[in-house]
Amino acid sequence: xxxxxxxxxxxxxxxxxxxxxxxxxxxxxxxxxxARCMEILDPDFSKKVKPGDIIVAGSNFGCxxxxxxxxxxxxxxxVSLVIAxxxxxxxxxxxxxxxxxxxxxxEADQISSEDELEVDLGLGQIRNLTKNKTYHAxxxxxxxxxxxxxxxxxxxxxxKAIKNEQLESKNC
Amino acid sequence: xxxxxxxKILARHCGQKSVNPGEFIWAGVDFTLGNDITAPIAIDEFxxxxxxxxxxxxxxxxxxxxxxxxxxxxxAEQAKRLKTFAAKHKIKHYYxxxxxxxEHALLPQLGLVGPGDLVIGADSHTCTYGALGAFSTGVGxxxxxxxxxxxxxxxxxxxxxxFVFRGKAPRWVSGKDFILTTIxxxxxxxxxxxxxxxxxxxxxxxxxxxxxxxxxxxxxAGGKSGIIEPDAVTAAxxxxxxxxxxxxxxxxxxxxxxYCAVKEYDVSRWEPVVALPHLPSNVKPVxxxxxxxxxxxxxGSCTNGRISDLRISAKILKGKKVDPRVRLLIIPATQEIYLxxxxxxxxxxxxxxxxxxxxxxxxxxxxxxxxILAEGEVCxxxxxxxxxxxxxxxxxxxxxSNPAVAAASAITGYITHPGEI
Numbered sequence: 001x002x003x004x005x006x007x008x009x010x011x012x013x014x015x016x017x018x019x020x021x022x023x024x025x026x027x028x029x030x031x032x033x034x035a036r037c038m039e040i041l042d043p044d045f046s047k048k049v050k051p052g053d054i055i056v057a058g059s060n061f062g063c064x065x066x067x068x069x070x071x072x073x074x075x076x077x078x079v080s081l082v083i084a085x086x087x088x089x090x091x092x093x094x095x096x097x098x099x100x101x102x103x104x105x106x107e108a109d110q111i112s113s114e115d116e117l118e119v120d121l122g123l124g125q126i127r128n129l130t131k132n133k134t135y136h137a138x139x140x141x142x143x144x145x146x147x148x149x150x151x152x153x154x155x156x157x158x159x160k161a162i163k164n165e166q167l168e169s170k171n172c
Numbered sequence: 173x174x175x176x177x178x179x180k181i182l183a184r185h186c187g188q189k190s191v192n193p194g195e196f197i198w199a200g201v202d203f204t205l206g207n208d209i210t211a212p213i214a215i216d217e218f219x220x221x222x223x224x225x226x227x228x229x230x231x232x233x234x235x236x237x238x239x240x241x242x243x244x245x246x247x248a249e250q251a252k253r254l255k256t257f258a259a260k261h262k263i264k265h266y267y268x269x270x271x272x273x274x275e276h277a278l279l280p281q282l283g284l285v286g287p288g289d290l291v292i293g294a295d296s297h298t299c300t301y302g303a304l305g306a307f308s309t310g311v312g313x314x315x316x317x318x319x320x321x322x323x324x325x326x327x328x329x330x331x332x333x334x335f336v337f338r339g340k341a342p343r344w345v346s347g348k349d350f351i352l353t354t355i356x357x358x359x360x361x362x363x364x365x366x367x368x369x370x371x372x373x374x375x376x377x378x379x380x381x382x383x384x385x386x387x388x389x390x391x392x393a394g395g396k397s398g399i400i401e402p403d404a405v406t407a408a409x410x411x412x413x414x415x416x417x418x419x420x421x422x423x424x425x426x427x428x429x430x431y432c433a434v435k436e437y438d439v440s441r442w443e444p445v446v447a448l449p450h451l452p453s454n455v456k457p458v459x460x461x462x463x464x465x466x467x468x469x470x471x472g473s474c475t476n477g478r479i480s481d482l483r484i485s486a487k488i489l490k491g492k493k494v495d496p497r498v499r500l501l502i503i504p505a506t507q508e509i510y511l512x513x514x515x516x517x518x519x520x521x522x523x524x525x526x527x528x529x530x531x532x533x534x535x536x537x538x539x540x541x542x543x544i545l546a547e548g549e550v551c552x553x554x555x556x557x558x559x560x561x562x563x564x565x566x567x568x569x570x571x572x573s574n575p576a577v578a579a580a581s582a583i584t585g586y587i588t589h590p591g592e593i
Contacts, residue, residue, distance in 0.1 A: 022238075025238075026247045026249075028212050040566050072213075094315075097314040153318050
């Protein structure tokens with residue numbers, strides 16, 4: 001899968017209250033949540049962002065609460081991919097589980113707001129068309145790949161005869 | 173190679189003799205938890221999936237504690253979804269307002285989580301139960317739904333960081349200060365993806381309430397879990413809450429277990445600390461904070477709404493008055509704690525001092541309701557997060573502390589060391 005979009009850049013420790021404030025958690029509708037996405041950090045974010053655009057951030061993206069509303073809000077406002085130096089762990093698994101593509105990238109700080117990126121998720125290759133640079137992300141673990149391929153955890157569960165067995169942890 | 177207590181619990185739950193950090197496992201769960209914010213998404217996923225039955229109706233808790241008593245119609249609709257789902261699937265541990273308490277205070281109190289258990293909850297502070305010697309971690313709503321379908325969760329076995337606390341903690345220094353100081357020393361991503369194992373004589377001399385407060389905030393350092401090896405305090409707590417002989421009390425990390433890092437602290441010269449806006453790692457000793465005026469003080473939450481938190485607050489507030497320009501909100505975390513506070517006369521002390529006492533709710537902690545801040549207002553709270561806009565307007569300010577500091581500050585109107593009262 002290839003994603004092409006414009007970058008919206010954020011800093012370190014973007015927390016789940018920044019992504020979607022708790023006062024909006026009385027709905028689970030991704031569109032409604034999306035309209036409030038990143039409101040604290042950039043009140044006009046949801047108006048500016050176009051389908052396919054990409055969030056790039058520093059370390060510990062998505063720290064704080066377990067609210068799945070955070071990746072749902074990001075998906076709901078049209079963002080196609082989040083790239084960060086590192087992710088908080090619950091946000092990471094939530095994104096995998098709901099099928100929001102995310103990439104951990106050491107060179108995330110070399111990417112600037114408004115850069116155009118072309119990302120090949122399968123290859124883990126990120127081309128910065130504005131800066132004419134290419135970065136390579138580490139591969140997902142095989143298990144995580146399986147969930148992504150099935151389009152989320154629920155589909156993965158339904159596609160498997162689940163047994164209490166060891167999951168393969170080799171990389172794909 | 174020796175195993176940490178976390179590795180041992182995870183291995184037992186996926187039918188292996190041992191597990192290694194980095195390995196992905198499909199682990200059986202002993203207990204699961206969802207609340208009025210996270211469970212509605214899980215219910216949607218469960219119902220869409222076509223699974224007819226939950227894996228075990230006795231191993232699911234549905235706790236409407238965040239926006240309840242319902243703050244508006246939409247919140248009422250979300251709480252109603254829990255109630256309807258609970259009735260349909262005969263969920264044993266559904267608690268309506270009046271029996272409900274803040275989830276991470278309620279589950280231990282009801283004896284539903286214990287040593288050696290593997291617990292997941294769609295709430296980041298699920299890491300609280302590590303205080304009882306459980307592997308316990310926050311997950312998302314989809315994880316919760318899948319656990320209801322299969323009784324399992326996918327986990328990547330974490331590396332363990334060991335934190336050794338030596339010495340004897342001075343007066344006014346609590347479990348909250350242990351964890352805030354730890355977060356201050358390693359940062360909000362200092363334990364990212366890691367299990368945090370708290371040990372040393374200073375930890376083992378803490379009460380269970382203090383241990384629960386400590387493990388509760390492992391997530392604030394990025395931790396997957398916090399854990400304390402079970403001991404006599406654990407055994408006494410389990411006997412009291414379940415009326416049964418505790419099991420798995422012998423669970424310990426092996427002497428040759430591998431840790432990715434070991435941090436040692438000597439607590440004997442510590443003083444209470446405060447986390448300044450807008451990160452829980454922005455920690456200073458209370459004497460170094462300066463004269464910070466407060467508009468609101470909140471004593472409560474899944475971190476510090478337990479009976480010992482209310483007792484120490486009442487001790488400081490007894491016979492005193494809250495500063496005329498300060499709002500003091502006190503929120504006992506469960507109905508049992510509320511009742512105990514009533515019996516001990518604590519509620520009377522709070523009301524006479526000029527504080528208000530609320531029914532159990534997460535309310536103000538996450539900026540939901542029951543104490544939202546206006547622009548420019550400052551709150552000192554015993555809660556767990558002080559992110560920008562967390563408790564209200566994005567230009568409001570939240571400071572975090574233990575209950576003694578919070579009670580003292582309510583009296584003076586500015587952040588105050590309890591020793592000054």
